[in-house]
Amino acid sequence: MASQQDTDQSLVDEFINDTEDAEARELAYRERGTSRPITVVGNPVLHRECRNVTEFDDELARLIDDMFASQRTAEGVGLAANQIGVDAKVFVYDCPDDDGVRHVGYVINPVLEELPADRRVLDESNEGCLSVPTAYAALARPDYAVVSGQDARGNPIRVEGTGYFARCLQHETDHVYGRLYIDRLSKRDRKDALRQMEEGTPRYPVVAND
DSSP states (O other), rough: OOOHHHHHHHHHOOOOOSSSTTHHHHHHHHHEEEEEEEEOTOOOOGGGGOOOOOOOOOHHHHHHHHHHHHHHTTTSSSEEEETTTSSEEEEEEEEETTTEEEEEEEEEEEEOOOOOGGGOOEEOOOOEEETTTEEEEOOOEEEEEEEEEEOTTSSSSEEEEEHHHHHHHHHHHHHHHTTOOGGOOOOHHHHHHHHHHHHHHOOOOOOOOO
16 A cells, blocks of 8 residues: 555655646636736735735635736736735646647645756747736747646646647746746847837726826
8 A cells, every 4th residue: 555645745746637628717707706906016915925825715726716807908928916916925826738629727835846857848839928918028938837736725736738838837837936028038039029018008907107
């Protein structure tokens, strides 16, 4: 008989199934939730590492529901808690991969796993962010990603993604550590992205910076 430790390890070695009943699960989350406005670049909560989640309670479940509702209002594919002003290491996603398969889920206390060299194939596609509205820039990221973390009960989970979904997992994990995608750009490209934002009009409610 395997020990409990062996059992726990075998569970965390497996990837969650985030494609089954994706539409129904996303609908259930957001119908329970309340949409909140999006924080934008310059808001302090976006520029520092978020707190680790230690309480896996009803308040956390409500936050996840609100994040799904907010993500849908903003027509995004991923959203971190600090993007609605909450200092917590949580992100949600509703994102297709490059094969058009829809992935819906969330990760608490996410950690981006280091990839072996043979899996680090870079994709230089454009990237945008709900917290930098109307701006886009090319950014090289690996086209495969694995994120480990916890579910709403504190159980260990792992999520893997390819293509566009891999970009989403990396982007959202960056958020909870206080990094925006524009922080990875050259000074010139970052300046251009901020110019795009200044000239554009967000299509969703945002929190104005004081």
